[in-house]
Amino acid sequence: QQQVKQSPQSLIVQKGGISIINCAYENTAFDYFPWYQQFPGKGPALLIAIRPDVSEKKEGRFTISFNKSAKQFSLHIMDSQPGDSATYFCAARSINAGNMLTFGGGTRLMVKP
């Protein structure tokens, strides 16, 4: 049973469009929510992260929206580019599990030129 549920599993977006990936969680012990980006044959790399006392965080074309009451958070990629094609993972840190991360199932994003 995954503690962090991620959707969709795959996503196709046209160049210049907005990519939206959603995650939901149940565990109220989660207190930090990062997103990782993974290119084929590589390990995941930290993209952007948010704490639950903030409703939105923006870094360049990447924005995290956080809804604490709904226990949901999402990644928005504005002006999506073919170079953004990768697998994206949301994650959550639990203060009850050695501060380690629990990951969602991943979303494979393809941005068509």
Added chain:
Amino acid sequence: NAGVTQTPKFQVLKTGQSMTLQCAQDMNHEYMSWYRQDPGMGLRLIHYSVGAGITDQGEVPNGYNVSRSTTEDFPLRLLSAAPSQTSVYFCASGITGNIQYFGAGTRLSVL
């Protein structure tokens, strides 16, 4: 800096064989961890360590052993490989548990 280095990159084992996946980091990070990545399952935590001499179990520890004798190294041992352990394994390190730097992975097939 090399970052997080994993060896080997690829490995094929027969059922019942044992082996050790190596992980080394040169960033003096206290936190190290092992994940396995399976399609649709994301990354699942196998074992982690918050410092030399300290290890703990993650979400899927069965069939795996770890030790942390130095800050730099965190090997993962498969005691008796099973086909269910076919996966891509990632080692990660961090100053804290929430910021993790990942290695390039080891792709393991158990026949």
